[in-house]
Amino acid sequence: MEPAADPDHAIPAEAVARRLDSDLTAGLGEDRAAALLDRYGPNEIESGTEPRPLAILVEQLTSPMILMLIGAAIVSAALGDTTEAVVIAVVVALNAWIGFRQEYRAERAIASLQAIATPTAAVVRSGRRRDVPVGDLVPGDLVELEAGSIVPADGRIVEAHALRVEESALTGESVPTDKQPQPVAAATELASRSSMAYAGTSVAAGRGRLLVTATGMSAELGRVAELLRGAGAEKTPLQLRLDLLVRRLGIAAGVIVLVVFAIEAARGESLDALLLSAVSLAVAAIPESLPAVVTITLTLGAQRMLKRRALIRRLFAVETLGSVTTICSDKTGTLTQNRMTVVVLDMAGDRRDLSSEPEGAIGLGALRDVPALRLLLAGGVLCNDASVADDGSLTGDPTEAALLVVGSSYGLDKEELERLAPRIGEVPFDPERKRMTTVHRLPSSPAELPAELREAFEVERVEEAGARISFTKGALDALVPRCDSVLVGREVRPLDDALRRRALGAGEELAAEGIRVLAVAMRGFSPRGDVPTDDGDVPTDDEVESGLTLLGLQGMIDPARPEVRDAIATCRSAGIRPVMITGDHPLTALAIGRDLGLADGSTVAVTGAELDELDEARLVELVGAAPVYARVKPEDKLRIVEALQGRGEVVAMTGDGVNDAPALAQADIGVAMGITGTDVTKDAGDMILRDDNFATIVGAVGEGRVVFDNIRKFIRNILSGNVAEVAVMVVAPLAGMPIPLLPLQILWLNLVTDGLPAMALAVEPAEPGIMKRPPTPLGESLLGSDRGRRILTRGAMLLGLVLIPTYVLWSAGDDAWQTVLFTSIAFAELAAGFAMRSERIPLWRLGPLTNPLLVAAVAGTVALQVALVSVPALRDVFSLAPLAGWHWLVAVGVALAYYALVELEKAWSRSRARAAG
Numbered sequence: 033m034e035p036a037a038d039p040d041h042a043i044p045a046e047a048v049a050r051r052l053d054s055d056l057t058a059g060l061g062e063d064r065a066a067a068l069l070d071r072y073g074p075n076e077i078e079s080g081t082e083p084r085p086l087a088i089l090v091e092q093l094t095s096p097m098i099l100m101l102i103g104a105a106i107v108s109a110a111l112g113d114t115t116e117a118v119v120i121a122v123v124v125a126l127n128a129w130i131g132f133r134q135e136y137r138a139e140r141a142i143a144s145l146q147a148i149a150t151p152t153a154a155v156v157r158s159g160r161r162r163d164v165p166v167g168d169l170v171p172g173d174l175v176e177l178e179a180g181s182i183v184p185a186d187g188r189i190v191e192a193h194a195l196r197v198e199e200s201a202l203t204g205e206s207v208p209t210d211k212q213p214q215p216v217a218a219a220t221e222l223a224s225r226s227s228m229a230y231a232g233t234s235v236a237a238g239r240g241r242l243l244v245t246a247t248g249m250s251a252e253l254g255r256v257a258e259l260l261r262g263a264g265a266e267k268t269p270l271q272l273r274l275d276l277l278v279r280r281l282g283i284a285a286g287v288i289v290l291v292v293f294a295i296e297a298a299r300g301e302s303l304d305a306l307l308l309s310a311v312s313l314a315v316a317a318i319p320e321s322l323p324a325v326v327t328i329t330l331t332l333g334a335q336r337m338l339k340r341r342a343l344i345r346r347l348f349a350v351e352t353l354g355s356v357t358t359i360c361s362d363k364t365g366t367l368t369q370n371r372m373t374v375v376v377l378d379m380a381g382d383r384r385d386l387s388s389e390p391e392g393a394i395g396l397g398a399l400r401d402v403p404a405l406r407l408l409l410a411g412g413v414l415c416n417d418a419s420v421a422d423d424g425s426l427t428g429d430p431t432e433a434a435l436l437v438v439g440s441s442y443g444l445d446k447e448e449l450e451r452l453a454p455r456i457g458e459v460p461f462d463p464e465r466k467r468m469t470t471v472h473r474l475p476s477s478p479a480e481l482p483a484e485l486r487e488a489f490e491v492e493r494v495e496e497a498g499a500r501i502s503f504t505k506g507a508l509d510a511l512v513p514r515c516d517s518v519l520v521g522r523e524v525r526p527l528d529d530a531l532r533r534r535a536l537g538a539g540e541e542l543a544a545e546g547i548r549v550l551a552v553a554m555r556g557f558s559p560r561g562d563v564p565t566d567d568g569d570v571p572t573d574d575e576v577e578s579g580l581t582l583l584g585l586q587g588m589i590d591p592a593r594p595e596v597r598d599a600i601a602t603c604r605s606a607g608i609r610p611v612m613i614t615g616d617h618p619l620t621a622l623a624i625g626r627d628l629g630l631a632d633g634s635t636v637a638v639t640g641a642e643l644d645e646l647d648e649a650r651l652v653e654l655v656g657a658a659p660v661y662a663r664v665k666p667e668d669k670l671r672i673v674e675a676l677q678g679r680g681e682v683v684a685m686t687g688d689g690v691n692d693a694p695a696l697a698q699a700d701i702g703v704a705m706g707i708t709g710t711d712v713t714k715d716a717g718d719m720i721l722r723d724d725n726f727a728t729i730v731g732a733v734g735e736g737r738v739v740f741d742n743i744r745k746f747i748r749n750i751l752s753g754n755v756a757e758v759a760v761m762v763v764a765p766l767a768g769m770p771i772p773l774l775p776l777q778i779l780w781l782n783l784v785t786d787g788l789p790a791m792a793l794a795v796e797p798a799e800p801g802i803m804k805r806p807p808t809p810l811g812e813s814l815l816g817s818d819r820g821r822r823i824l825t826r827g828a829m830l831l832g833l834v835l836i837p838t839y840v841l842w843s844a845g846d847d848a849w850q851t852v853l854f855t856s857i858a859f860a861e862l863a864a865g866f867a868m869r870s871e872r873i874p875l876w877r878l879g880p881l882t883n884p885l886l887v888a889a890v891a892g893t894v895a896l897q898v899a900l901v902s903v904p905a906l907r908d909v910f911s912l913a914p915l916a917g918w919h920w921l922v923a924v925g926v927a928l929a930y931y932a933l934v935e936l937e938k939a940w941s942r943s944r945a946r947a948a949g
């Protein structure tokens with residue numbers, strides 16, 4: 033028994049496992065894990081990022097618009113008009129309630145979007161490795177860590193291979209620290225406990241296993257949940273710009289109110305009348321329904337994107353997507369299927385095309401006479417972290433899985449080989465080094481080895497007992513400099529210039545066919561050798577990855593995703609530049625790029641080494657044209673993004689590995705891979721591709737354009753109505769008429785006859801040709817490229833249309849003139865809703881019924897308006913007069929005329945744009 037006082041970091045891993053009643057190889061049993069989950073509760077943090085109803089309500093009630101309305105109610109009450117005061121109060125309450133519900137729903141929708149992104153951890157339970165939601169982890173669980181994992185719970189390191197953990201969340205120190213299983217002194221402070229890893233920190237490099245000791249709120253820094261939940265609730269730039277717009281309109285309204293107040297005071301109006309018109313004007317000028325509609329539109333957009341497999345983590349991405357001008361994409365898995373198949377084996381120029389290999393040539397028999405082939409395949413199988421499950425399904429990196437598959441087609445079984453030559457050390461793969469190494473202990477006599485490994489003894493001349501052997505695999509150009517010999521047939525020859533050229537030439541030839549090339553090399557170590565490799569020890573790459581013997585190449589194909597070709601064509605027509613950035617060989621990259629229409633015959637690939645040569649200015653110049661970057665390091669991605677942004681491009685950038693996170697964070701839209709992406713990348717992403725597919729990004733851009741389009745549509749629709757209302761309020765008194773619209777009537781116009789169709793415009797389907805026009809510049813005015821000219825024109829047209837008939841009625845002493853004015857504006861705004869469904873396409877070409885929600889909203893609103901004017905009780909509340917049949921006809925006539933004028937104005941703008949362009 034250990035003394036109870038000894039903390040986990042100070043006792044051996046085995047002792048911690050015993051204390052937790054777990055097992056360092058098999059982990060917990062499923063039943064016990066379930067029981068522990070009951071006892072300890074889920075591994076999450078009760079955080080404050082859930083929607084907070086009270087805060088939303090307070091925010092709603094203190095919005096400038098609501099305050100203005102409350103002011104209006106108070107003025108009405110002071111003027112003795114209690115009905116109006118009460119109705120305004122009801123409107124305030126209703127509006128706050130609707131606003132609250134929409135906001136709350138939107139926040140909940142975003143929270144549930146983020147819940148989909150909940151990460152899983154690779155856990156060993158009952159001896160099997162499987163993915164478990166992070167929330168289900170319990171003390172005693174054995175968790176596998178790899179580069180890019182966010183440590184899901186506090187735990188004791190029980191195995192480590194070059195494991196480095198970035199603990200800035202815990203210590204503020206951003207340089208990763210080494211982790212290893214040996215206990216440290218009991219007094220060691222948190223930040224220096226190399227035998228422990230803590231929840232919320234992230235694995236920067238290497239691989240390891242963690243025995244969970246504390247979960248949820250008992251973890252030192254239970255921040256995982258919070259880290260991964262992202263920042264959903266913050267306002268988007270568009271929402272901020274909208275707030276600004278509303279504030280400016282408020283100020284404009286204030287100025288107009290003062291002017292009108294002065295004019296009317298000069299005319300000797302009573303104070304009551306002055307106050308009344310001031311309140312009406314203020315209400316008329318504020319677009320009450322706008323903020324709510326914008327929030328709803330953005331969330332609906334995010335939900336539609338999710339249906340297309342793009343998960344939005346930060347709401348601003350919805351609007352920014354519409355403005356994307358460059359999409360930088362990884363190759364493997366995003367443009368291609370990530371389904372690798374080895375098709376070529378090449379041993380010092382002896383090339384075997386597996387697809388054309390005669391029947392019977394594959395299989396153990398074929399290995400007998402070609403030692404290099406045996407070792408090439410055995411190396412691919414042993415230097416490998418993928419695995420084959422009992423049912424034959426493959427897990428792990430597809431590149432490595434392909435090596436297992438080809439090995440097994442020749443009769444090599446990974447488990448069997450590993451039993452004979454167990455792995456005792458490794459230098460993990462990392463895209464920077466582009467290679468990985470495993471070290472294996474050999475049995476004491478060659479006779480204990482199968483033929484395919486026995487060769488190793490001869491080749492490396494390590495015949496004594498206790499010898500070790502290492503296999504290194506990786507990019508050919510990353511391996512060749514570390515080789516000093518090459519296996520040709522049975523013979524180990526020094527790697528002279530001729531042989532080096534031959535190896536590199538063979539690699540290039542394959543790459544030019546679009547084949548991904550992995551080289552395999554080996555090295556033997558005598559037992560008394562100077563390599564400190566043994567259980568638990570981490571060799572450095574220089575110790576084991578030098579003086580290697582090159583065994584040969586394995587070439588694999590990874591077919592392009594068929595849908596990507598169309599997606600790339602769509603990008604081109606939409607004014608978006610697709611760019612491939614890959615760690616693969618330039619020729620492989622170009623072959624795939626050409627196949628997909630991303631590059632043409634004259635394209636050359638820019639390599640990472642060439643990028644290193646360029647200063648920032650030259651880089652900015654280069655990125656303007658280059659569509660293919662190959663052999664890049666993850667940090668090159670960051671430079672490319674910055675250079676593109678330096679040219680004013682709006683960049684979407686994909687990534688999966690831990691080192692991609694900075695580039696993703698820098699990009700305007702960071703796109704993380706849902707399947708192959710690491711936790712850290714997903715955390716840095718603004719959007720997650722659930723299917724890792726390039727075409728999904730293009731689909732999401734399309735949705736982003738629709739959202740932005742629709743927001744513009746209802747902003748135009750709502751504001752042109754408001755302009756007309758304010759203008760009527762200002763112009764009518766100048767024409768000698770009394771106050772034309774009362775506060776309550778204006779509220780009705782803004783919230784009902786304007787608000788409902790605007791909501792329907794928010795779900796307007798994509799306009800035809802939306803991906804055939806260039807992207808909208810980021811930050812272009814919300815009012816459109818004309819900065820509001822159309823809104824003013826339309827407001828003026830509506831003003832003229834309603835004021836002329838009303839003036840005639842008023843001059844003729846018809847009491848219904850105000851009601852006719854009110855109804856005309858209401859109907860005209862509904863009619864305009866149809867015309868404003870597109871700025872480019874006339875309604876008859878869109879099809880009048882293609883937005884059913886708008887049709888329903890308009891029909892419903894017409895019915896409400898008719899009821900308001902016809903039902904005496906309602907009429908009284910709104911101070912309206914009954915209308916005769918021909919009064920209604922006037923209102924309908926005004927509406928139709930307004931619709932026609934807007935269509936004409938659209939046609940005129942179109943022809944002007946065509947003449948200009």
Ligand code: ATP
Pocket residue numbers: 361362363364365429431432461463466467468505506507508549550613614615616617
């Ligand atoms: P992309 O950047 O488009 O995803 P990629 O998968 O080829 O392409 P990396 O994963 O960075 O890019 O790999 C870079 C190179 O490292 C590959 O071209 C290959 O030669 C080598 N490589 C890839 N996976 C492994 C592995 N598991 N072991 C050893 N070497 C590898």
